[in-house]
Amino acid sequence: MRKLSLTAATICLVAQLTTAQIKLPSPSPGASVMQTVGTTDLTVTYSRPSLKGRAPFTDAFVPTSKVWRTGANGATAFTTSTDLMVNGKTLPAGTYAIMSIPEKSDWTLIFNKDKSVTEQTYKHEEDALRVPLKSVTGGEKIETFTIGFSDVTDSTAKLNIMWADVKATADLSVDVNANSAANVDKAVAEKPEDAAVLQAAANYNLSKGRNLDQALSWIDKSIALKETFRNLSVKSQILAKMGKFTDAIPLAEKALTLGQSSNDQSFTFFKDGIEKSLAEYKAKITTMPGIKSGKGKKKA
CATH class of the missing domain: 1.25.40.10 (Tetratricopeptide repeat domain)
Structure with a gap:
């Protein structure tokens, strides 16, 4: 009887915490990165899972050849304040969900119009843009999933997706x-x-x-x-x-x-x-x- 009472009390406590929306540590904490390129503001908002001894892009964890939300928890959001060229193709100004299809060498980067999309609800017809990405392996091991910008000029930059020893990169440019x-x-x-x-x-x-x-x-x-x-x-x-x-x-x-x-x-x-x-x-x-x-x- 005592054990049942404790279990009930525990359930009650969890329910109260959830209802009160108390901020607690997340295994995949949220992050946001912003970069200005010329007069264009680019923002990525996403959740960052860690390896914790796992190997990504395998059948057991974030499998290859399947659509991935490119992060954890909710959809990864990408916002561009002006039209943007991604690997030579135009992405209109706006906010999109970033999806991707990891592969051993070439990835596919997807900008989807459904901002709350998941792997289960993804629809190809909602894609605003799809571009191929070249990925490289064997670099520095990144424990926590990271999206960032590098090689920034007044009209160009690189968007980098990095995890474990894998790095996939897209070339970005704007008509400044x-x-x-x-x-x-x-x-x-x-x-x-x-x-x-x-x-x-x-x-x-x-x-x-x-x-x-x-x-x-x-x-x-x-x-x-x-x-x-x-x-x-x-x-x-x-x-x-x-x-x-x-x-x-x-x-x-x-x-x-x-x-x-x-x-x-x-x-x-x-x-x-x-x-x-x-x-x-x-x-x-x-x-x-x-x-x-x-x-x-x-x-x-």
Whole structure:
């Protein structure tokens, strides 16, 4: 009778803990890894099982040639804030469940639209993308299952899936110029009366040689809202980029005058650049056919 009472008490205690949702240690703890590539944010949220003396990718534990949730507990989630190229194929922006099919050499990496998918509920028709992965063996032994990013540049990275001595890698890339341009256009659309946003947008177009007429329109509006040495300097650079050096010169001169009379301490960092640009514009004028040296006017 005492034994039955203890068992009942134990069951009751477990039920209470479950109902109260008390956080207890998990054999496969959750983890999240985030990486920015250019202007794209990538996030993986997953659970990390450990080997504990077992050998994965065998018939006994995480078998090969079968769909795996690529982690433990719930589905492994992968989020990309913009369209992403995975091994040369496009994955649209969004959140997906990562599934995989481990093999001895080549794996299959799957991005599935069902965010709560399991091995039992997986449906091929819900795949957003499937790509082959090359895996290598014989490296450092990883006790706890790990997903991470490496070899990050402003437009590329590698997604690494590592466990035991196995490492499977996918090449990721983003169109950073297209994403940046989209961000600029969105910022202007959201804050069309913000002088600083308009200046930054115009400066971006200038730096990329992109739609200079649009850049000129943006910087003119920025100046109309609030004239500063910065937006005057940007306008002079846009005009120079368009070959309009005679128009660029007075703007660069005004930027210098305005900067020197302001109390903006950052002008010190811009002054040399503006003076250098002004000298270059004047030099261009002197070498232009039909222009008198230093006058900026056509010969009679």
